[in-house]
Amino acid sequence: MAAYKAKQILLAKRPKGMPTLENFKFQEIDVPEPALNEVLIKTLYVSVDPYMRGRMSDRESYVPPFELHKVISGGVVGEVIESKSPDFNKGDFVVGQLGWQTYQLVQSEEIRKIDENLAPITAHLGVLGMPGLTAYFGMLDIGQPKNGETVVISGAAGAVGSTAGQIAKIKGARVIGIAGTKEKLSFLKNELGFDEVINYKEYDVYKQLKNACPNGIDVYFDNVGGEISDAVMKQINHQARIVICGQISLYNLEKADVGPRPQTQLVIKSALMKGYIVSDYASQFKDAAEELAQWMQAGQIKYRETIIEGFERIPEAFLGLFKGDNIGKYLVKI
């Protein structure tokens, strides 16, 4: 017996290079009544995140690839419509790694209840969710900014970069953000209090960094990779820490990412470069989320969301990530 008709989005074919709308396919299915321990969710918000590009390819990565002709999944906030689980009630707001699907049945262990009094529910897809935790562990565990140090962030206006920069500010660092539009730079400088901002599309990034970082660079929080990173690497200090959070400029490259190898600079500067994925820190999520919530409530961490509306527009939002369409967390309201 079908309770609801649901729309879902499948991976139609794997992209070569930049994905297009042709990589996605819509279909409608019937969602049956929940069985024991199952919960029926109505999707309210879908998060699109750069890391999902990796899952569209079938090369080995830190998360398994999406399966072809199966529903795509990512961060979702939803509302419980029916529950056969003792842990959830109708009307609860929940978050989880769920399908790009308007209604869906989930196992109770796949979702977590969220408190709508703590923060707007969408914050659990951003500053209090995966992007916030990604910023938290990358900056604090790897970057370890100290009072007075210089921290540079690429992709600074995204959900992760903007949080990472504010965490570095909390630790007393001087923070320089790199982004690609005037609106983003204004957000970083005027709303978030970044010390300096750099538009990588204008003028030479190396020279802009040289001006913005007269004492060199102690921490580089990298969401972007490529030539922006090359320019940063030339200016790192002794014992610098380079946090490799993402490499969005490379996700759609069809050939190898070739450029100056950073190893010589790492040895000359006794510097550290470390990649990570937020799930490496799963055992510490609870404490981190609490600290992020405290900072948010104290006004020390602000956030912005770019929200477009309509289930059909999820692929468009996802593709927009690679064009830099978003400031802060990019969400689709269903």
Add this chain to the structure above:
Amino acid sequence: MAAYKAKQILLAKRPKGMPTLENFKFQEIDVPEPALNEVLIKTLYVSVDPYMRGRMSDRESYVPPFELHKVISGGVVGEVIESKSPDFNKGDFVVGQLGWQTYQLVQSEEIRKIDENLAPITAHLGVLGMPGLTAYFGMLDIGQPKNGETVVISGAAGAVGSTAGQIAKIKGARVIGIAGTKEKLSFLKNELGFDEVINYKEYDVYKQLKNACPNGIDVYFDNVGGEISDAVMKQINHQARIVICGQISLYNLEKADVGPRPQTQLVIKSALMKGYIVSDYASQFKDAAEELAQWMQAGQIKYRETIIEGFERIPEAFLGLFKGDNIGKYLVKI
């Protein structure tokens, strides 16, 4: 009043690319009597080390460049000929960062007495000296090999690489050494007990590594850089540690070192890449040297030296480092 005539080797001009004999100049000087707290040293052994290439250029690096038309300095073992220091007596063997010079006056704080009963005096330029300490801290602090893990070492037959591999063996790792001659491979496998050896000059390094490391690579101790490292990086495991100790294949490059950037692989594998210089660990030298000496005395760390004789041949030995002439520590006996 001149006590001794001394020969010395000066930096005649800075090399572009591979150094040649023309970069060095010999001259003879008079060495005066020692003043208070000074010691007159007769040089017995001079160490030539790859890192010295960096000091011949005037680009910024972790150690200041050699000065043009000044005496070149490096690791030296000598004998005290005259002492005006209460800390040293005639006949003492000492080690220090001293000039390429047959006789020289030094301040007492520039040298350290060595115990010829503990080990042959030359060991203080190798396994018990800078190269041994470099291996020790790189492998133990950055590499952190665990029992059963796979460790790959490039430049494995040099003074640092051969020690690093044996330290990884002590920690229970499976150790694969990369070198460029049959004699070196035989030394690594038959004398030092490396589990597998790879000749980078023969056959494809990537495929040889694939065969030698069926479980992937957990620690890469890199002395070489360039394409050998590219082949290793493709095969690292989750949470791998890459120790950037040196990049000898690149020291004489006249252009930028361009190749696949490793950042994407670091983020996919949550891997760490860290450069260092042994002086980062100066506060821990004493304990480390004691542990190295214990391992040496227990037969757990063996070493080999390549020694040529004659002060005039120091430049030749230095240049030989870049041709792979040496197995183990390369020394010149004066």
